[in-house]
Amino acid sequence: MDDQSAPTLDTLTVTEGEDPFERGSEAGDVVSPVHLSSTFALPGLDAEMRLEDVDPDAGEFVYGRLSNPTRHALETRLAALEGGAHGAAFASGTAAIFTTLLASVRPGDHIVAFEDLYAGTRRMLDDVFRARLGVDVTYVDATETANVAAALREETAAVWMESPTNPKLALCDIAGIADLVADREVVFGVDNTFASPYFQRPLELGADVVVHSTTKYLNGHSDAIAGAVVTDDDALAEEIRFLQQVGVGAVSGPFDSYLVLRGTKTLAARMARHEANATAVAEFLDARPEVTDVYYPGLPDHPDHELAREQMSGFGGILSFELDGDIDDAKRFVEALTEFTLAVSVGGVESLIELPAAMTHEPLSPAEREALGISDTLLRVSVGIEGIDDLIADLERGFDAMARSAEPPSTER
Ligand SMILES: Cc1ncc(COP(=O)(O)O)c(C=O)c1O
Known part of the structure; x- marks a missing residue:
C-alpha cells in the first residue's frame, strides 16, 4: 500500500491491531478479547524453539509477561498511531518513562530535561536516576532551544521533553531540538501525553522515542492506569523490549490493555x-x-x-x-x-x-x-x-x- 492509500489516524484508532481471525480469536471476535491466561500451551518440544524467535505477530505466545494477545493488539495500534515501528505497553506512564530512560543511559551519563516536566518524572530523575543510578540531570527552560544546546555535554545520553507541559502549557520546539542532537549519540524522548497522537506526532518531528501515560487521553475514561512507548529505532526498541519483558517487567495487564485498546477507538x-x-x-x-x-x-x-x-x-x-x-x-x-x-x-x-x-x-x-x-x-x-x-x-x-x-x-x- 502506498502512503496515499494508507489509513488515516481516525481509522487506525478504530481497527489497527485487531483482526477477527488472527491472534488467538477462533470465534472471529470483532473486538480483541481479554486474554487472561498467564501462560500458553506450546505446540511441542521443538529443540529449535528459542524465546527470542517467538513472534506475536504470527500469533505465537509463551508467557504473559513476555507477551499477550490483548497487549500485543494494543502495542500494534499504539505504534501505528504514533507512526513508529515498535510499540510497548506498560503498567503506567511512569513505568514507560522509567524503562525508556533506563534503556537510554548508564551510570556516569547525563540527561538534559525540560524544567517544566510532570512532577513525578522530575522526582524519578532526581531520586532514582541522579541519587541511585549516578546519572546527572540538568533542567532547562526548553521553551528556548538555545538553553538545551547550552546544557549538552560530552556525556549527555538523553534529552527528555514534554510538550505542551503541565500545568503552564509551555511548548518546546521538538523539530529544533531533534536537529540539535541529530549528530550526537543522544536518545531524544518526548512525553506526548498532553497532546496525544491526534494533535502531535513527535517521531515525525524527529524525536527518537515517544512515551505516554495512556492513563490520560489514549484511554480517555479515567478507569485504567497504563503507559506506552513507541519508537522507530530498532536497537532502542530491543533494549526497551528486554527491560519491559525481563529487566523490569512492568507490563500492561490484559484487562488494562483491553480498556486502553477500547478507549483508543474513540480518540x-x-x-x-x-x-x-x-x-x-x-x-x-x-x-x-x-x-x-x-x-x-x-x-x-x-x-x-x-x-x-x-x-x-x-x-x-x-x-x-x-x-x-x-x-x-x-x-x-x-x-x-x-x-x-x-x-x-x-x-x-x-x-x-x-x-x-x-x-x-x-x-x-x-x-x-x-x-x-x-x-x-x-x-x-x-x-x-x-x-x-x-x-x-x-x-x-x-x-x-x-x-x-x-x-x-x-x-x-
Ligand atoms: C505528562 C505526564 N507524564 C507521565 C505521567 C505519569 O503517568 P502515570 O500516572 O500513568 O504513571 C503523568 C501523570 O499525570 C503525566 O501527566
Whole structure:
C-alpha cells in the first residue's frame, strides 16, 4: 500500500491491531478479547524453539509477561498511531518513562530535561536516576532551544521533553531540538501525553522515542492506569523490549490493555470535542475580569501559539488560568463547582480541576513553585466532553462564590 492509500489516524484508532481471525480469536471476535491466561500451551518440544524467535505477530505466545494477545493488539495500534515501528505497553506512564530512560543511559551519563516536566518524572530523575543510578540531570527552560544546546555535554545520553507541559502549557520546539542532537549519540524522548497522537506526532518531528501515560487521553475514561512507548529505532526498541519483558517487567495487564485498546477507538471523536470545549472555556475565562491570565496554546496571545500551529494539528483539551485573588479565593472557586470534579489527572471525558499549589505541586517549596511560575491561584482544568453551556455555567458558579466572599459582611441581625 502506498502512503496515499494508507489509513488515516481516525481509522487506525478504530481497527489497527485487531483482526477477527488472527491472534488467538477462533470465534472471529470483532473486538480483541481479554486474554487472561498467564501462560500458553506450546505446540511441542521443538529443540529449535528459542524465546527470542517467538513472534506475536504470527500469533505465537509463551508467557504473559513476555507477551499477550490483548497487549500485543494494543502495542500494534499504539505504534501505528504514533507512526513508529515498535510499540510497548506498560503498567503506567511512569513505568514507560522509567524503562525508556533506563534503556537510554548508564551510570556516569547525563540527561538534559525540560524544567517544566510532570512532577513525578522530575522526582524519578532526581531520586532514582541522579541519587541511585549516578546519572546527572540538568533542567532547562526548553521553551528556548538555545538553553538545551547550552546544557549538552560530552556525556549527555538523553534529552527528555514534554510538550505542551503541565500545568503552564509551555511548548518546546521538538523539530529544533531533534536537529540539535541529530549528530550526537543522544536518545531524544518526548512525553506526548498532553497532546496525544491526534494533535502531535513527535517521531515525525524527529524525536527518537515517544512515551505516554495512556492513563490520560489514549484511554480517555479515567478507569485504567497504563503507559506506552513507541519508537522507530530498532536497537532502542530491543533494549526497551528486554527491560519491559525481563529487566523490569512492568507490563500492561490484559484487562488494562483491553480498556486502553477500547478507549483508543474513540480518540479522534473525543479529542475534537475536548478541543472545541477547551477553546470555548479558554475564551470565556479570558474575558472575565477576575482572571489575570489564561494559558492555552490555542489563544493567539499564548507565547507559543505560533509554534503550536506549526508542530501540532490542534491545541488539546487542557488549560490553566490565574485568578485575581489569593489561595482562599481559589479554594472557594473550586469548591463551588459541581461539573468540574476536584481531582488530579487529565484526559478523561469528564471535566476535572485542580489547584497545583495545594495538590500536584504542593511537595515543591514556594521558591521552586515560583521558579516554575506556579502561583497560589493557578488552576488547571482538563476540559471534558460535556455540554459546553453546562461547563460555562459551572465556572460562573465559581466566580459567584468568589464575589460573595468579597462582599462586606452583612450588619443585619
Ligand atoms: C505528562 C505526564 N507524564 C507521565 C505521567 C505519569 O503517568 P502515570 O500516572 O500513568 O504513571 C503523568 C501523570 O499525570 C503525566 O501527566
